Amino acid sequence: MKLLDEFHGIRDDPYTYGKKLKAERNRKIIGYFCSYTPEEIIYAAGIHPMRLFGAQGEITLADTHFQAYCCSLVRGALEGALKGKLNFLDGTVFPHTCDSIQRLSDVWRLNTSFGFFADVVLPVKLNSESARRYMTDVLSKFRNNLEKGFGRRIEDQHLRKAIDTYNHIRTYLEQIYSLHSENPHIISGSDVYAIVRASMIMDRDDLLDKLPAVVEGIKRGDTDADNGTKKRILLVGGICNHPDVYRILEKSGGSVIWDDLCTGSRYFSGIIDNSGDPVESLANRYMERPVCPAKHLSVKSRGEHLVNLVKEKEADGVIFLLLKFCDPHAFDYPHMKEYCNRQGIPCMVLEIEDRLPTEGQLLTRFETFMHML
């Protein structure tokens, strides 16, 4: 489908998109790293929220600030900033999640000058009423910071419109996932990946204009995917920066039919009730959305969510995508694997850095796993 070329292009080269957005439309742009960023508030301020995924290529400048045990997202992001590739940004926001992101925030504040800077110190335990109130306060404070930083008012009506826009975007993204899950031959995994990925980069109004046509195109069968039998795979982890994972997996006889990724379903899960106070509504989504291992909902919540996803999406197996040096996910993995073992769900772990292992290595593992299913 022709329309998808644009999504692939933006996914391939987000920085050029950012630069164009700045140059041609004079947009203010705020960079962010994680799906706990309250994008709706940024959007409501008339600012473009653009997700940063770390750099591709050599990491050299960042290594004077970070030890090798920081993940490639953190080191790569700083590398991009220090090399001047992010000069189109007007600011950055850091929600409180893992240790490395917090340290990135410190190093970033001291070594870059993008203007606006905010730490959004979210609660870690999300299972109490006081945490809900605290979450609401933190988001209100972020709203005030943005207002002061950019000298503009964010009215409740702006927030409601933002929530509405995001609800629509999230609904479309979930719909695309569902179409693919119902029929993995209708669209390739890397196309789905490109759509969701570009959705975190593109101007959200442009995106919302285009998504209905994408959904229609998929339904009509304008997209191609190969027709072989595919094992249904659930991909689980933090971020996935590797479109090749989808292609190589499909070559091995599998297809990612759903995921529990920060750059995937966790990004679009949770439709917000837009009737009450908008900031409270935003807080509620974070309190109820499936958590990442840097947050706590209950001892069982992540494991049960995984098992439920496997059942609901009729997955044949689970692949854990573990970004090397990602502590929260690495500590979480044995616990999640236990859930799989107890339920007899076949799983494998793939540890990756900013670059994938060689294709031959990866094929051997994927093919073996498909053979096991």
Add this chain to the structure above:
Amino acid sequence: MYFAGIDIGSITSKAAILKDGRVIGVRVIFTGYNAELAGWNVYRELLGELGLVASDVDKIVSTGYGRNSLSFVDKAVTEIICHGTGAHYLYPHVRSIIDVGGQDSKAMVLDEGGRVKDFAMNDKCAAGTGRFLEVMARALEVDLDAFGDISLKAEKAAKISSICTVFAESEVISLISKGEQRESIIAGIHESVASRISALAMRIGVREPVMMTGGVAKNRGVVKALEKKLRMTIEVSEYAQTNGAVGAAVLAMKL
């Protein structure tokens, strides 16, 4: 009925032929730079040795890193599956397999039916592989085939702490210049390899009976060091190096 398996590894290529379910011949050659040619050559040589021609063979399965480069085979299957299948076919009691080849090491756990239940594979470095041993053999000017027997004569094992192959080689060189006995250096090298492999095997819950396959299984020193680390008895397949090719031939029989 003849069935063949061809395993193209990073260092050597292996072929095995089964007749009526029995292994009647195996062959090993160096792979060199052309995987396809190596696969064809080892197969052709084995056919010749057995007095067979290509048309005698019913089905062929290829495996190993070069598995997809052969156009004349019926199917390509990963070496993890083939090592599991081969070991289970010849030794049905085995539940865990540790396969250490030229450029990688793998551990797998099998169920009663010989199916792979879980596996792990080293992927980032040469520590714990045949290549590591090759580099050390060169530094010590000892024939790699003699490594096992020499290390068994050692009274103690020298300590080698680097995991990185290049740094470990410098460590070995400084041990040599300090006058450390060759036997204990080699024993130390084997312990280092065994540490890497045992960590991999324990990660997937290795359990007895354990069998070691792959070229490195021919080295008795590594097997002994690994037994000590895992506190388990390790059986070595009669077809250690050619087990993957045997497994591929077994799968060919089932096609």
